[in-house]
Amino acid sequence: MSDLRFSANLGFLWTDRSLPDAVRAAKVAGFEAVELHWPYETDTAQLKAALAETGLPVLGVNTLRGDVAAGEFGLAAVPGREEEARRYFERALGYAEAIGVANIHVMAGKSEGTAARQCFIDHLRWARDLAAPKGVGILIEPLNLRDVPGYFLTDCAAAADIVADCGGSGIRIMFDCYHMQIMGGDIVSRFQRFRDVIGHVQFAAVPDRTEPDHGELDHAWLLPELLRAGWHGFFGAEYKPRGKTDIGLNWMTQFR
Ligand SMILES: O=C(O)[C@@H](O)C(=O)CO
Numbered sequence: 733m734s735d736l737r738f739s740a741n742l743g744f745l746w747t748d749r750s751l752p753d754a755v756r757a758a759k760v761a762g763f764e765a766v767e768l769h770w771p772y773e774t775d776t777a778q779l780k781a782a783l784a785e786t787g788l789p790v791l792g793v794n795t796l797r798g799d800v801a802a803g804e805f806g807l808a809a810v811p812g813r814e815e816e817a818r819r820y821f822e823r824a825l826g827y828a829e830a831i832g833v834a835n836i837h838v839m840a841g842k843s844e845g846t847a848a849r850q851c852f853i854d855h856l857r858w859a860r861d862l863a864a865p866k867g868v869g870i871l872i873e874p875l876n877l878r879d880v881p882g883y884f885l886t887d888c889a890a891a892a893d894i895v896a897d898c899g900g901s902g903i904r905i906m907f908d909c910y911h912m913q914i915m916g917g918d919i920v921s922r923f924q925r926f927r928d929v930i931g932h933v934q935f936a937a938v939p940d941r942t943e944p945d946h947g948e949l950d951h952a953w954l955l956p957e958l959l960r961a962g963w964h965g966f967f968g969a970e971y972k973p974r975g976k977t978d979i980g981l982n983w984m985t986q987f988r
């Protein structure tokens with residue numbers, strides 16, 4: 733593999749296997765890390781065993797979204813739901829400590845306005861102060877409004893302001909090229925502008941969020957360009973395979 737290091741997002745890849753087996757499959761495929769969405773039903777001892785066996789680090793887990801059937805997508809920026817949001821974060825932190833996770837992605841939820849922003853900031857400060865002594869960082873991710881209408885956080889400038897208002901340390905932006913392209917594009921300049929507060933990078937084809945081998949974004953150009961723009965971390969492959977995950981891994985060969 734070149735200088736690019738890839739992380740397999742097991743929220744989308746190898747979902748036909750148990751999470752421990754998905755970790756093993758990611759190792760065999762050449763990924764150098766994994767990231768999870770909502771692994772909470774998976775036994776931590778079994779997951780830990782697969783992680784130890786493969787040596788793959790876990791870059792992130794998400795806080796729970798709330799009542800998904802009712803359209804909820806996180807609670808941290810939803811006034812009136814503060815207690816539940818804190819319980820979700822404590823659950824994520826407990827799981828992160830049990831298996832060893834670098835970051836918790838705090839999901840903001842659907843809301844708007846100054847009360848929602850203050851609610852999010854209060855939650856993030858509290859969460860950061862709880863997680864930092866345990867060596868766990870916080871990520872916040874601007875999402876696109878086509879997939880998640882009404883989501884509170886949709887833009888990097890707003891996310892960077894929130895990080896600053898939280899005091900700057902312990903909270904970083906998850907820069908997902910898929911969402912960024914849908915919310916205006918100009919990905920490399922935006923990455924450069926917010927580089928100092930970016931804590932993870934993800935990618936997928938736009939517009940269909942499948943393998944990064946077609947569509948609006950030329951990943952063979954884009955990902956090395958982000959390295960040149962100063963990114964030193966992993967690239968999270970967060971796409972929904974068109975078929976079986978293993979069949980769709982050819983995109984990786986262009987980076988070898
Ligand atoms: O981009 C995404 O959808 C994710 O990174 C996520 O964590 C949940 O929405």
Ligand SMILES: [Mg+2]
Pocket residue numbers: 873906908934970
């Ligand atoms: Mg993402």
